Amino acid sequence: MKKTATAATPVVKKTRPKTAPKSAPGRPFWDLRLYVAGQTPKSITALNNLRRICEEHLEGRYRIQVIDLVKNPALARGDQIVAIPTLVRSVPAPLRRMIGDLSSTERVLVGLDVRPSTSRGDE
Amino acid sequence: MSGADARRTVSDLMKRLEEAEDTIRAIRNGEVDAFVMRAAEEERVFAVASADGPYRLLVERMQQGAATLSSDGAVLYCNQRFAELLSTSPEHVFGESFGRFVQAGTRLLWNALAAAERKKETARERSLSRGSTGASFPFTPRSARSGRTSAGSP
Numbered sequence: 068m069k070k071t072a073t074a075a076t077p078v079v080k081k082t083r084p085k086t087a088p089k090s091a092p093g094r095p096f097w098d099l100r101l102y103v104a105g106q107t108p109k110s111i112t113a114l115n116n117l118r119r120i121c122e123e124h125l126e127g128r129y130r131i132q133v134i135d136l137v138k139n140p141a142l143a144r145g146d147q148i149v150a151i152p153t154l155v156r157s158v159p160a161p162l163r164r165m166i167g168d169l170s171s172t173e174r175v176l177v178g179l180d181v182r183p184s185t186s187r188g189d190e
Numbered sequence: 191m192s193g194a195d196a197r198r199t200v201s202d203l204m205k206r207l208e209e210a211e212d213t214i215r216a217i218r219n220g221e222v223d224a225f226v227m228r229a230a231e232e233e234r235v236f237a238v239a240s241a242d243g244p245y246r247l248l249v250e251r252m253q254q255g256a257a258t259l260s261s262d263g264a265v266l267y268c269n270q271r272f273a274e275l276l277s278t279s280p281e282h283v284f285g286e287s288f289g290r291f292v293q294a295g296t297r298l299l300w301n302a303l304a305a306a307e308r309k310k311e312t313a314r315e316r317s318l319s320r321g322s323t324g325a326s327f328p329f330t331p332r333s334a335r336s337g338r339t340s341a342g343s344p
Binding site for chain 1: 205213215219223224225226233234
């Protein structure tokens with residue numbers, strides 16, 4: 068294991084949509100935070116997977132914040148991040164963490180509560 | 191505990207167990223490549239090996255020999271070129287004493303390192319003789335916090 072560079076400035080990149088929309092009445096909205104470690108392969112894979120899934124299933128009803136923990140490791144504390152990448156769904160409540168590169172669309176949809184859970188402890 | 195309380199507790203525990211199991215699953219499947227650890231009241235991010243792959247490739251393929259030695263003179267790491275300079279292969283060098291390969295190597299090396307440290311990293315090129323053939327090659331020692339490195343070129 069190798070310690071990666073750290074810097075003091077917090078960098079929180081917001082990706083589409085440009086303006087954070089308010090949840091319209093009766094219309095669910097997803098507020099997501101993706102914790103990454105710079106440009107590690109799994110971080111990039113997770114972001115690509117998340118963007119694709121959101122565009123396909125939550126069009127216009129989501130916001131993704133990408134939080135780079137290499138630039139600001141202290142931000143890991145708030146959401147108790149242990150492994151990277153981790154996706155945090157803060158809205159809809161309750162808060163939920165999903166660990167990994169989000170390569171299983173089915174699992175992500177269940178985690179996001181887009182699709183009801185059918186089985187537990189799969190794989 | 192009332193029935194409702196018990197159900198709430200079970201549901202909360204299930205959620206936490208699910209998340210813990212999901213973390214283990216993701217690690218086992220190789221879906222994560224960095225970890226956050228707390229050291230001295232401060233979070234630190236550690237990336238697993240794949241993050242420094244491109245750097246490693248560069249070191250392993252470069253035409254300059256490079257090795258990291260422990261403070262007692264054992265070779266902790268060396269690249270292909272370094273092993274070639276010693277007329278052997280890297281797997282025969284790892285863990286061995288540097289002095290085994292180079293005539294009076296260890297003594298020469300430490301003297302050179304001490305001199306380099308005194309002059310604050312302005313390492314001078316030195317000449318080392320290979321143990322088996324007596325052929326010599328130049329090398330430049332550098333000191334590092336975690337190990338000692340020497341680099342040689344033909």
